[in-house]
Structure formats: C-alpha cells, structure tokens
Amino acid sequence: MKMSSTQGPHSLAFRVMRLCRPSLHVEIPVRFDPSDLLFGEDLFDDPVAASHLPRLLADTVSATAADGSTTSADPSDLSYRNRFLLQHPSDSLGLPGLLLLPQSFGAIYLGETFCSYISINNSSNFEVRDVTIKAEIQTERQRILLLDTSKSPVESIRAGGRYDFIVEHDVKELGAHTLVCTALYNDNDGERKYLPQYFKFMVANPLSVRTKVRVVKETTILEASIENHTKSNLYMDQVDFEPAQNWNATILRGVDHHPESKQPMSDVFKPPILLRSGGGIHNFLYQLKLSSDGSPLPKVEGSNVLGKLQITWRTNLGEPGRLQTQQILGSPIAQKDIELRAVEVPSIIMLEKPFMVRLNLANQTDRVLGPFEVWVSQSDSLDEKAIMVNGLLTMHLAQVEAFSSSEFELNLIAVKHGVQKITGITVFDTREKKTYDSLLELEVFVDSQ
Structure with missing residues (x-):
C-alpha cells in the first residue's frame, strides 16, 4: 500500500492495516542426523576416534530409542543415505501448527469484502481536540463514504493516544482504488488543521468466465468455463444461471450424478467444487428453452439475452466472495413479422x-x-x-x-x-x-x- 506525503507537521497520523484471515505457516523441513550435533568433521581424520565412532553412534541411537521414537538406521553406516529418511509420518507435512498473520497488504480481488483497521495516532506531547474523521473509497467512477464523524466528532485524543475504527467495502470494480482518510482537528495552539492521507491499492479479477452457446433444434445449450486466477484454492459454493425473461434453464450433470430426488439433503450438504490455485478450471452446462407461457419475445431487433451467472465462493479459511457476470447473449434472433x-x-x-x-x-x-x-x-x-x-x-x-x-x-x-x-x-x-x-x-x- 502506498501512502501520500502530507504538507507541514501534524500531531496526528493515520495507520492502516488490512483485516483478513491468517494463512497456514508452512516450513520446509530440514532433515539432519543427531550425530551431526555431537561430532565434528575432524573426528573422521583421527583413526583412533574413527574406530570408536560406530560404538558412539550406537549409544546415541539407543538413547534416542529410549525416548519412544523408532529408527531403522544402522549405527555402523557412516554415509548420508539415511539422513533424510522420515522417522514419523508428521515429518513430511512441514506444518508446525502455527497460523501466519498477513505481512503485507496482499492481493484484493473483485467480489471480496475489503475490511481495514484504521488507527489515528497522536504522536505529539499535547492533547488534540474536536477531531472529525472521514474515510472513503475512491475509484475511477465513484466515491463511497465509509465513515464520517462530522455529527459526533471525537472529543479528544491524548498525547501518545489513538482512536481506532474498522471500515468495510464490497469491492465491485476492477483497477485502482484509493482509501482516503482525512482528519480535521484543533491543535495545542487552537489552530484548526486538516490532515489528508491516501492509501492506494489495486483490485484484480479472481475468475475468468468463458461461455459458449450452441443451438440444437429448439434447445439452446450454454457452456460456462470458470478459471481460478488467484494464488489460493477457491471452493465454489454456488454457480447458478439466472435466465432472462422467456427462458427456462436446467443444469446438465454427468451420468454419475445421483438424482436429487434420492438426496433430500443434497442442497444442504452439497460439497463445494474445488478450483485449484493458479488456473484450476471447471465447466458447467445448462439447457435453455423458451418458456411456453405465450408471452412474446422482446421486440428489439436481433437481441437475444439469455441471462447471467451468479457465482459465490470461499477461500481456504472461509473468506467469502461473490460475482455476477454481465448478460450472456445468444445467437441473434431474426425478427419475424x-x-x-x-x-x-x-x-x-x-x-x-x-x-x-x-x-x-x-x-x-x-x-x-x-x-x-x-x-x-x-x-x-x-x-x-x-x-x-x-x-x-x-x-x-x-x-x-x-x-x-x-x-x-x-x-x-x-x-x-x-x-x-x-x-x-x-x-x-x-x-x-x-x-x-x-x-x-x-x-x-x-x-x-
């Protein structure tokens, strides 16, 4: 996140931290033999000490085994071929059981909820009073007000103290975003000062949706291919097609899919669809038919709006996301008299x-x-x-x-x-x-x- 410089000395300063779930801290395991900690390389140069080395190694192995662990290493084998053998199944995971807090602002994707913890700190040696705070998001097309304390200003922030708050924003636009934080306050000498600070970040597209429309007799077949562009796995909770007026939609499933009538709890316990990080793809197939209610088709020449997709997902630790595609168009309709x-x-x-x-x-x-x-x-x-x-x-x-x-x-x-x-x-x-x-x-x- 980039911060703009402010003009003149100020008693107050904004600090911004993005609130998001932690990630699993994975360590690459480093395998070594306990004897590496006890004996140096010079021991092999001494022929007398080398002759006693197998017995010393046997004592080390037996002491390790007494603690409850098992090993199949031969104490007389001085080579490195057994150094990287896994002695316990958990050794291969490399997970110490710790969660890692975000160390940077990280990637922000369309459809997510941007949540930020903002702290305004008083770094001076005196109290500031009547602090009016505003926070808003600026994009290329609009400004969204997130916080405004104009009607109830913060009475005072003591020397060395701070005032904290949390803002949230549903990200609905791609490209550059700016979090603008401003404060209007009375300094120690009674001067009314204005502090603006700007925090910029980019919003990327987490998914790409490619569609293909085919017409077979009076039936329209819509194929939607969804690809994951993020660096984490996405679990698709819902991929629904909302048909336009005059259309009925039915999802087509594989032959191994059990009928929903035999699964009364399928909607409640339906497992999510996994899209693996960095390019995982899943295809969805829908059958569209014109409704038979007798209502006429839209009278716009050549228009054929089929509908749009509603997509919801969660990341590894449950952070939600939601996207809605633009209207999907089919083959142009030749208007008949x-x-x-x-x-x-x-x-x-x-x-x-x-x-x-x-x-x-x-x-x-x-x-x-x-x-x-x-x-x-x-x-x-x-x-x-x-x-x-x-x-x-x-x-x-x-x-x-x-x-x-x-x-x-x-x-x-x-x-x-x-x-x-x-x-x-x-x-x-x-x-x-x-x-x-x-x-x-x-x-x-x-x-x-």
Whole structure:
C-alpha cells in the first residue's frame, strides 16, 4: 500500500492495516542426523576416534530409542543415505501448527469484502481536540463514504493516544482504488488543521468466465468455463444461471450424478467444487428453452439475452466472495413479422376420419397486416402426402392488428397411419403480396383402428 506525503507537521497520523484471515505457516523441513550435533568433521581424520565412532553412534541411537521414537538406521553406516529418511509420518507435512498473520497488504480481488483497521495516532506531547474523521473509497467512477464523524466528532485524543475504527467495502470494480482518510482537528495552539492521507491499492479479477452457446433444434445449450486466477484454492459454493425473461434453464450433470430426488439433503450438504490455485478450471452446462407461457419475445431487433451467472465462493479459511457476470447473449434472433403456432390438436386422430386443428396467427409488428389467405401446400405427390385438407383448399382471414393475434381452424384428414407430420401450411398477405411458408411443423400419431 502506498501512502501520500502530507504538507507541514501534524500531531496526528493515520495507520492502516488490512483485516483478513491468517494463512497456514508452512516450513520446509530440514532433515539432519543427531550425530551431526555431537561430532565434528575432524573426528573422521583421527583413526583412533574413527574406530570408536560406530560404538558412539550406537549409544546415541539407543538413547534416542529410549525416548519412544523408532529408527531403522544402522549405527555402523557412516554415509548420508539415511539422513533424510522420515522417522514419523508428521515429518513430511512441514506444518508446525502455527497460523501466519498477513505481512503485507496482499492481493484484493473483485467480489471480496475489503475490511481495514484504521488507527489515528497522536504522536505529539499535547492533547488534540474536536477531531472529525472521514474515510472513503475512491475509484475511477465513484466515491463511497465509509465513515464520517462530522455529527459526533471525537472529543479528544491524548498525547501518545489513538482512536481506532474498522471500515468495510464490497469491492465491485476492477483497477485502482484509493482509501482516503482525512482528519480535521484543533491543535495545542487552537489552530484548526486538516490532515489528508491516501492509501492506494489495486483490485484484480479472481475468475475468468468463458461461455459458449450452441443451438440444437429448439434447445439452446450454454457452456460456462470458470478459471481460478488467484494464488489460493477457491471452493465454489454456488454457480447458478439466472435466465432472462422467456427462458427456462436446467443444469446438465454427468451420468454419475445421483438424482436429487434420492438426496433430500443434497442442497444442504452439497460439497463445494474445488478450483485449484493458479488456473484450476471447471465447466458447467445448462439447457435453455423458451418458456411456453405465450408471452412474446422482446421486440428489439436481433437481441437475444439469455441471462447471467451468479457465482459465490470461499477461500481456504472461509473468506467469502461473490460475482455476477454481465448478460450472456445468444445467437441473434431474426425478427419475424408473423408467427403461427398450434393451440389445440386432437389427442386421438383416426385414419381417414376428419379432425380439426386450432391455430393462432400472431402479428409481431407495429403495423396492421392482412388480410390473409391460408392453404396447405400440395407440393408433395398424392402418394407421399400423409395429411391433407378436408374441404376448402384456401381459407380467408381478416386483418390482424399490431401485436395482436387471430385464431382459426383447419379441417384435415389423415390418409396414412403412424407418426406423421403436418407441414406445408402457407400464409399469404394479400395486401403486401408477401408469402410466409414453413411457419409450423407438427408431429401427430394416426391410429388405424
């Protein structure tokens, strides 16, 4: 953290310490043999002493074993091949059981809560009075006030004393941040003095989210790849996709995932997903479908907002973090002037018996369309045609107002049994001389009994 210099002598000074959880203090184990502490290298140069060395080493080993530890070292072996053997399983951990307090300001990431302990110290030999303290965060776009004692100033800070407080801020912007601490106080001679101090820090991005959108028939598949850019492991508590209006989202899991219906407590005891430090990646897959509530899609040409991801995580010692992505866009939607959909189709269709299909013709423009003519295309030969019109080949429809719809019925007859398709319904705007075809394709089952 960098601190700006202040002009002129001041009785007060700010000290800032970031509050964060400690980390595990890991020591690299240094292996040595106890005999290294008892005998020097010159002992090997004396032939008389060297002859007694195996017996002395045996005494050292036996004394060590008497304390309860075990060893497999041969006392007559004077080489170094046994010096680095682990005598106890805990020797390999290198953990002395200590926690290490932060020695520097450390890295601050987007989505975390910045928490700082601020102390204003009186280093003079006299008391200062009526101290007004302010603390705020400045970014490139805004200023956020964290503390203001203007309405209730600190009455006095004695000589050698201090006033402490804690501020918190949810980090929501990347880049340079400045913690501005100011104090307005009365000095010993009654002069009103102003002390500003500036503490700068950078905010980095802890995660990168890459998305890929694929469309399979009427289903949109969204793949989200989340990568860890921090120097510590991240445990993903929640990665949820919030679909936009008109969309429904379902997460797709692997085949080895047990159905949630068999795990009533799965949401409570769901294990977090580990993203290892320095580049750990996990992929999430979502299936998106347009909702069938009949509400129209947004009328903005080419827009296709799918939704956004909500991501929460914790670090090794439980520090929380939360991010929300920007809106994820799918393939542009080609705006259609009219839309044709089936409203009512008989559940049972018998071979060579007429049936009615109720259809809805929707005008998705801001102008009046029509009148229309509707017919079923007869491009296929009679031998290949499975469902035909029963009655008038052409139906006339009235005009349809802007953003309105009109319903009508088609009288059809099936000439082949099994699963068949109703296709070829064509709508012709008689005023604009415009033909709309391939608007609808339905699959029905025709029973021969």
